[in-house]
Amino acid sequence: MRESQAAEARPYHHGDLRRALIDAASRVLESEGPSALSLRAVAREAGVSPAAPYHHFKDKTELLEAVAHEGWTLLDAALAAAKAKAPSAAEAMNELGVAYVCFARENPALYRVMYDTARDREDLPDEMQGDKDSAYCKVRDTLVDAGADPTEALDIELATTAAWCSAHGLAEMAGFKQFQHLKDACGGERAFFKAVFQHMGLVPKHLAD
Amino acid sequence: MRESQAAEARPYHHGDLRRALIDAASRVLESEGPSALSLRAVAREAGVSPAAPYHHFKDKTELLEAVAHEGWTLLDAALAAAKAKAPSAAEAMNELGVAYVCFARENPALYRVMYDTARDREDLPDEMQGDKDSAYCKVRDTLVDAGADPTEALDIELATTAAWCSAHGLAEMAGFKQFQHLKDACGGERAFFKAVFQHMGLVPKHLAD
């Protein structure tokens, strides 16, 4: 779970190049976009030679996966915060959805790396669906709290999947120009997200506010 | 002179290299995947020099957009066929959704190119939302036929957007390994898609079968 954090686990040559490379990659990603995220650019940003990363990552892919890992952790934190501040379970589902899409909108390049690597492996990372308090379980538990029948196991899994897919779909499309007039009509982006979620089966309709 | 296919609009040097390049790109995409789709590989597949494509496309991006255009046309046809064979308007929404996701599953590389180019431009292509019988309008009309109030213009737009985003989200996630056990539990992939759609707000619940 917890990788090296402070500069004491890896008192190596550079200090902690692995960490430095991930940070450099995030910096390049944010300032130059996903298309500029080359291994050489990351090495340049970190101040090392183009071959240096290969002592910490097998591949460019492996570096991207580390960056994505960082992203899933951030997303998880954002969802946890959203769930914590929701007044009711029914509203928590909407809050989760809005927080999810907002995260994607605020970190578009990172979000893209997260799902690009996932699709390449046809596999979602463990942070999302692995242990007890993964993001997936967070959504599922919220659904149960909102009134879903906990004895209908398959149904709950399907509803959780539906919610996740819906949020992901909106997250990927939210940036398209075509939706600008809808955002305006709704009175802002967040309001637009909320409105779209109202039309998705996120939570049983009679529970929605 | 040998004619490759029904092309009289461009009796040029090669016959119709533009068309040949798009076809070659589709072939490469299908057999080698999106990561192998380089301009040079396409030119190789078409039997021309690496610089030849630049007389028909400004960019690699422009070639990819042409390939994507092809994809949107195919998707549109698939949706039209699904809508045509649906017995009722309410079922038509489910049929549309399933057809959409099945298309993405059967042409994963193409589907990825379609949305990658769209996201790069932050713009969906005209084929999807442009004129009267675009795919977007097809979904919206189906919604109205299924009982949505046609006087609530904003609501209908939002519902259409919600449906599209939901379908796209499921289409992108459908390949993930995590969902295999759900597909098995539902008795196949199509059944899984239908079941997930049941949990999305695709169509007013009282109308769903």
Added chain:
DNA sequence: AAAGATATCTTGACGACGTTCAGATCAATG
């Protein structure tokens, strides 16, 4: 039919990329 204009394609080159490998450098161990 000849000739000039124009569109198409090839050749060759440039810089950037991912990756590898031999060698240099530095931290820790015995």
Added chain:
DNA sequence: CATTGATCTGAACGTCGTCAAGATATCTTT
């Protein structure tokens, strides 16, 4: 203090996107 092994550099290879210059085929004009 010498050895070892991990860490980093430098140079190289093949591939990529792209461009400029030249060759070649088609179209137009006479």
